[in-house]
Amino acid sequence: MFKKIGNFCKKIVNYCKSCYNELVHNTTWPTRAELTHSAMVVLSASLVIAVVVFIMDSAFKFVMGAIYPN
Secondary structure (H helix, E strand, O other), X not given: OHHHHHHHHHHHHHHHHHHHHHHXXXXXXXXXXXXXXXXXXXXXXXXXXXXXXXXXXXXXXXXHHHHOOO
16 A cells, blocks of 8 residues: 555656656747737737727617617
């Protein structure tokens, strides 16, 4: 029973070591400029989508108001 627990703990430790090695030595991290550019692209796309949804909602509200007047 203790042998199984020891093997399980060794597997967890080996997994953590391999994750650390992967992140430190094999991962290519983006530069600050790349991160800023990506953030601006996401922000711009989000704003465009928000405006499109607002326009569609306004048009739908106008059409429903014409069909079902108060």
